[in-house]
Amino acid sequence: METKDIYVFAQQTDSVFENVVFELLSEARKLCDTINVTLPDFKVVALLLGYSVKNNVKTLFEHGADRVIVCDHPNLAHYSTEKYTDVVSQIITTYHPDSLLIGATVVGRDLAPRIAARVDTGLTADATKIEIDPTGEHPTQLWITRPAFGGNLFGTIVCPNHRPQMSTIRPNVLDSDFFQHGRTGEILELEYKNDSESLVKFLSRIPKEEHGVNIAKARIIFSGGRGMSGHFDLLEECARQVGGVVAASRGAVDMGEAPKDVQVGQTGKTVRPTLYIACGISGAVQHTAGMDKSEYIIAINKDPQAAIFSVATLGIVGDALEILPHLVEEIQKLQQHSES
Numbered sequence: 001m002e003t004k005d006i007y008v009f010a011q012q013t014d015s016v017f018e019n020v021v022f023e024l025l026s027e028a029r030k031l032c033d034t035i036n037v038t039l040p041d042f043k044v045v046a047l048l049l050g051y052s053v054k055n056n057v058k059t060l061f062e063h064g065a066d067r068v069i070v071c072d073h074p075n076l077a078h079y080s081t082e083k084y085t086d087v088v089s090q091i092i093t094t095y096h097p098d099s100l101l102i103g104a105t106v107v108g109r110d111l112a113p114r115i116a117a118r119v120d121t122g123l124t125a126d127a128t129k130i131e132i133d134p135t136g137e138h139p140t141q142l143w144i145t146r147p148a149f150g151g152n153l154f155g156t157i158v159c160p161n162h163r164p165q166m167s168t169i170r171p172n173v174l175d176s177d178f179f180q181h182g183r184t185g186e187i188l189e190l191e192y193k194n195d196s197e198s199l200v201k202f203l204s205r206i207p208k209e210e211h212g213v214n215i216a217k218a219r220i221i222f223s224g225g226r227g228m229s230g231h232f233d234l235l236e237e238c239a240r241q242v243g244g245v246v247a248a249s250r251g252a253v254d255m256g257e258a259p260k261d262v263q264v265g266q267t268g269k270t271v272r273p274t275l276y277i278a279c280g281i282s283g284a285v286q287h288t289a290g291m292d293k294s295e296y297i298i299a300i301n302k303d304p305q306a307a308i309f310s311v312a313t314l315g316i317v318g319d320a321l322e323i324l325p326h327l328v329e330e331i332q333k334l335q336q337h338s339e340s
C-alpha cells in the first residue's frame with residue numbers, strides 16, 4: 001500500500017500549542033525538504049484535535065505544515081486516550097501517512113503506544129534525533145535515535161516493514177527555527193463519527209500547581225551537582241544576581257539538594273538555555289543528554305579529567321565555590337555592557 005507524508009500531532013490545551021509541536025513541524029519540514037528532492041509530492045501534515053480549535057490552523061501553517069487535518073468536536077475538548085486514539089487511528093487507516101511524529105509529553109507518551117498497537121506498527125519512544133536514511137537507499141526511511149541501556153549508548157532504530165513510522169520526540173531537543181509569517185496551506189475538516197459509549201467520564205480538570213521555576217524555558221541556568229552539596233544557596237544567589245535559575249544533576253537531587261522538578265538529563269528535563277553553567281557535575285552521559293544543546297556551556301570542576309569538559313564551550317578547572325563569585329561578576333559586566 002502506498003504511504004505518503006509526514007504527520008505531526010499538534011498537541012494543544014485550551015488552544016495553546018505545546019512548544020514541541022513547533023519543534024516537530026520544523027523538523028518535519030527539513031525531513032520533507034530532503035524527501036522532496038526525489039518525491040516532490042511529500043507533505044508535512046498537522047493533526048489538530050480538540051474543540052473550538054479551528055482558528056489555530058494558521059499557526060501550524062506558519063510553523064511548517066502544508067496541510068492541517070482538523071477534527072473539532074465537544075467530545076475532544078479534553079484529552080482522552082480512548083477518543084484521541086480512535087480519531088488518530090481512523091486518520092491513519094484513511095490517509096496512510098508514511099510517518100507520524102508526536103511530542104514525548106505526558107499526553108504523547110500515553111497516546112503514541114496506543115495508536116502504534118492499534119494500527120500495528122512500531123514506535124521509537126523518547127527519541128533525540130531523526131534523519132532520513134543517510135545511505136540514500138530508501139528516500140523516506142527514518143533513522144530515529146534514542147538513548148538505550150540506561151543512557152550509556154544511543155541506538156538508531158528503523159521501522160522498515162510497517163507504516164507509519166512512529167516516534168515520540170523529547171521536547172527541547174530539536175530546533176523550532178521554521179517560521180514564515182502569513183504562510184497558508186490546505187485545511188481538511190474531519191467529521192467526528194465516534195458515538196460509542198466511553199469507559200471514562202470526564203469530570204473536571206485540575207491544573208497542576210506550578211512550583212518554582214520552569215528550567216525548560218530559562219535563558220541562564222546555574223546547575224549544581226554533587227560537588228556543590230551544601231552550597232546550593234550560592235547557586236541561588238548567583239542566579240538571582242544575573243536573572244538565571246537553578247537546576248541540578250540527579251546526583252544532587254538524590255542527595256536532597258534540589259527538587260526533582262529541576263533535574264536535568266535523561267530522566268529529568270531537557271534544557272537549551274543561552275548559558276548553562278555546570279558546577280561540580282561530573283558529566284555522566286545521562287546528564288549531558290539533557291543539556292548538551294545549550295548555546296554556551298561553562299563547566300567548573302576540580303577534576304581536569306571530568307567528562308563534562310567534553311561538552312563544554314569553556315572549561316574551568318578549580319573549586320566552584322571560589323570561581324562562581326568571579327564568574328557572576330564577569331557576567332554582570334557583560335550584561336551591563338550589552339544594555340548600555
Ligand SMILES: Cc1cc2nc3c(=O)[nH]c(=O)nc-3n(C[C@H](O)[C@H](O)[C@H](O)COP(=O)(O)OP(=O)(O)OC[C@H]3O[C@@H](n4cnc5c(N)ncnc54)[C@H](O)[C@@H]3O)c2cc1C
Nearest residue numbers: 225226227249250251265266267268280282287301302320
Ligand atoms: C537510568 C539512569 C538515568 C539517569 N538519569 C540522570 C539524569 O536525568 N540526570 C543526571 O544528572 N543523572 C542521571 N543519572 C545519574 C548519572 O549517571 C550520574 O550518576 C549523575 O549525573 C552524577 O551526578 P553528579 O555529576 O552531580 O555527581 P558526581 O558524578 O559525583 O560528580 C561530582 C563532581 O563534582 C566535582 N566536584 C566536587 N567538588 C567540587 C567543587 N568544590 N568544585 C568543582 N567541582 C567539584 C567532582 O570532581 C565530580 O566530577 C542517571 C543514571 C541512570 C543509570
